[in-house]
Amino acid sequence: MQRIHVIGGGLAGFTAAITAAESGVRVTLHEAHHTPGGRARTAEGRYLTNEGPHALYRRGPHWAWLERRGLLGAVAAVPPLEGTRLRFRLGGTLRRVPPLALLRLARRGAEHAPVDVDFRTWATGQVGEEAALVASHYSAVALYHHDPGTLSAAFVQERLHRAAALPPEARYPVGGWAQVIDRMAARAWNLGVRVETASRVDAAGLADLSRQGPVVVATSLDSARALLGDSSLVWDSGRTALIDLALRTRRGDAFAVSDLDAPGWIERFSAQDRTLAPAGQQLVQGQFPLAPDEPRSVGIARAEEVLDLGFPGWRERVEWRREATSSGRTGAVDRPGTTWRDRPAIDRGDGVYLAGDQVAAPGLLSEVSFNSGMEAALLATGATETHRTRTGRTRRTDRTDRTATAG
Incomplete structure (x- = not known):
């Protein structure tokens, strides 16, 4: 041939x-x-x-394909103790648990959500306007989009359902x-x-x-x-501000912080894979979606606000820092219809x-x-x-x- x-x-x-x-x-x-x-x-x-936060979803199609061929290699899950350090910013303060309505909505599969209606409208009918907005922001962890509520309800719900699954689907190649x-x-x-x-x-x-x-x-x-x-x-794709930090280790730092006041996510990736940073340091990566006309500085400012809450004293512990903007490189997003x-x-x-x-x-x-x-x-x-x-x-x-x- x-x-x-x-x-x-x-x-x-x-x-x-x-x-x-x-x-x-x-x-x-x-x-x-x-x-x-x-x-x-x-x-x-x-x-x-990596170029922004990366994770491999355990129930995804490439997981089985890689595993059958011996290509998956060592993967790390979130350690149980670290999993308890997932935090949520809501109303400008840090919370240990998300709103109950968000959890209820996340349990529903994408088959319950319509294709031709935007996510915020559909979710408002399910759990109310406030919870719908929070769910929209949380889903950005798997969307990299500045306004997930405007996207197809079926599209967003599939990502919300899998991103909030318990036990977590996310795995990290060592x-x-x-x-x-x-x-x-x-x-x-x-x-x-x-x-x-x-x-x-x-x-x-x-x-x-x-x-x-x-x-x-x-x-x-x-x-x-x-x-x-x-x-x-x-x-259509997303556009997001990326921030990478190496911080001197401090006990009590959050494992990850989901911004429920606006789309955004910060995660301490060295919590599950210590090979990513030198001993005594931890690697933190975050993504904060940007509107088409917003400069990177807007997303970085939000990232720093979240860091202040989840990683106290982080500014004095910085060993290395990098910022970037990822535009049109975060996967497809589907509009209503x-x-x-x-x-x-x-x-x-x-x-x-x-x-x-x-x-x-x-x-x-x-x-x-x-x-x-x-x-x-x-x-x-x-x-x-x-x-x-x-x-x-x-x-x-x-x-x-x-x-x-x-x-």
Whole structure:
């Protein structure tokens, strides 16, 4: 069969490359940077930070896929004691428990929420206006959006339900997400995938690759739009201020603080993985969503207010600090009346397929990248019913993997 080319070495790209190679297809993966990873790239140095707070949801489709292939590696859960230190800012003060109405609402599945009504309107009818606003702010932990209440009720409720699940679904790859990417890269290499780093593909290069066989474009939607020259490749995403801090350790600091007065979240990631910071220090990361016209300073000011409450004396304990803005790189958000099926299609025609966190695939955040990467690879390899019914063994394997992507 012709060689498949995958453009982008993040989670979507490696998922696509591995899926295609497991079908016996020759694959080349092109990564523009010297190291793969995309948004899952972990910084090198004393502080192992990701691009914003990252977590792997235990019930997500990529959890089972990675685990079956031995790619999951060591993961950390929130220690029981630390879990009791989850705090909530409400009314300008720190609370140990959220409003009961928020918990009641979070227990309901997304099937109870309508697609064509905004979340705040629907939630107000369920638990009242005040609790609906609080729930909207809390859901930003999995949305990175400045006003989740304006989004589709079904879309937000799915994220609220999973983000507030007990026991928590969130797990953290020990050593950062780069460890997962490294294992995926090794798997791809062992399957015969040719991985070319510092290999930036432009529009002319894409045309050349397309003549050689199918191409999976596993980049951000902005990059894909420029690469394909397709102005239709647009979808709403979030915009958020990011803050990373290394603080000298102090007993009694919160594990995490959810801002219920406005969307925002601060978490002490070294609580569950001590390898992320040197001994005697703790790594704290936060994200505070910004409106389209708000400068980063607004989000950072809110972050500092939350830090004052949950991490007393933090200013005198700072060993290292970094700030950034993430725009259009936080996954797709669905407006009322839309679902993931309305996002840019994976099959772009002429043997070109799209993967990433803003395309037409289900899931939360990185799960969309995984699902779209797998689907793009199956389409690119011709893994339709004809391919999947060649042998009984192939049929069983593919059915298992596609079932895992249904969520």
